[in-house]
Amino acid sequence: MAPGFSIPRKLRVDALPDAGSGEDAPLFEQRLRRDGWKLVQSGTWVEQGRAARLWIKCDPPEVWSKPHPMRSISCRLLMQTEGIKEKDGPWYVTSYRVQRDDGANALDLGRADWADWSSMGDLLFAKEGRLFRVSLTSRKGFDPEASTRQLVDLNSLKFEPREAPPDAKSWFGKTPTGTLVEQDSGRSARLNRRR
Numbered sequence: 001m002a003p004g005f006s007i008p009r010k011l012r013v014d015a016l017p018d019a020g021s022g023e024d025a026p027l028f029e030q031r032l033r034r035d036g037w038k039l040v041q042s043g044t045w046v047e048q049g050r051a052a053r054l055w056i057k058c059d060p061p062e063v064w065s066k067p068h069p070m071r072s073i074s075c076r077l078l079m080q081t082e083g084i085k086e087k088d089g090p091w092y093v094t095s096y097r098v099q100r101d102d103g104a105n106a107l108d109l110g111r112a113d114w115a116d117w118s119s120m121g122d123l124l125f126a127k128e129g130r131l132f133r134v135s136l137t138s139r140k141g142f143d144p145e146a147s148t149r150q151l152v153d154l155n156s157l158k159f160e161p162r163e164a165p166p167d168a169k170s171w172f173g174k175t176p177t178g179t180l181v182e183q184d185s186g187r188s189a190r191l192n193r194r195r
Contacts, residue, residue, distance in 0.1 A: 035116075037064045043081065054083035054093065070121045073136065074101040077115060077123065096125060107134065129155040 007013060018026060029039070043062030048054055062081045068074075075098055082093045096115040098107040107123070109115060115125035123134040131151045 032064055035066075036069075037066045037079070039063075040065045040078075045084075053087050055085035057083045066117065068121060069117050069119065070136075073121065075099060075106055076101070077117060079115065098123060129153065 001007070016027075016030075032039075039062070041060060041063035043058035043060055045056055045058050047056050058081055064079045066077045066079075068076060078097050078099055080095050080097075082095070084093070085091055086093050090113065093111070094113070095111050096109040097105055098109075100106050109125055109127065112125050112127040115123065118124050118133070121136050123136075125132050125134075130153045132148050133151055134148050
């Protein structure tokens with residue numbers, strides 16, 4: 001904990017059992033389950049090689065399902081992952097659709113970066129640099145003809161270099177310990193003076 005911070009008495013912190021050694025599993029799956037998602041189809045992950053369109057293909061695709069937050073609405077959101085690291089594309093290749101409980105598709109979003117239910121039961125999703133909302137139109141689920149409302153378009157935003165403010169250019173905290181890996185003579189001399 002950082003100096004001056006403490007954990008509230010009612011909060012308990014434990015180590016995560018079986019945390020794995022990858023950057024995804026099991027942390028990503030545990031977060032999905034915590035947020036109400038359920039794995040309905042396991043995928044088979046096969047490395048294709050870095051020269052392939054998809055570095056790792058998931059065939060059959062991995063599918064997660066999340067029911068609508070209002071129990072009276074009989075539909076669910078499905079997230080399908082087809083692979084990882086698409087050439088000139090996203091890291092995760094995912095598509096989403098809303099499906100009625102009778103199995104009929106109510107709304108197919110296609111490829112998207114993220115989708116989930118809002119606390120009010122609307123569908124929110126991010127796609128192609130934009131954020132959208134689809135409002136609930138009936139107790140049977142989503143109307144396939146429902147208009148999707150764009151909330152924000154972030155495509156005009158571009159990264160630009162920014163210089164760090166002066167107070168962020170110097171370290172005033174406790175001197176770091178460990179092995180120096182960068183052999184820049186000026187930096188080495190500064191570190192040695194602080195020791």
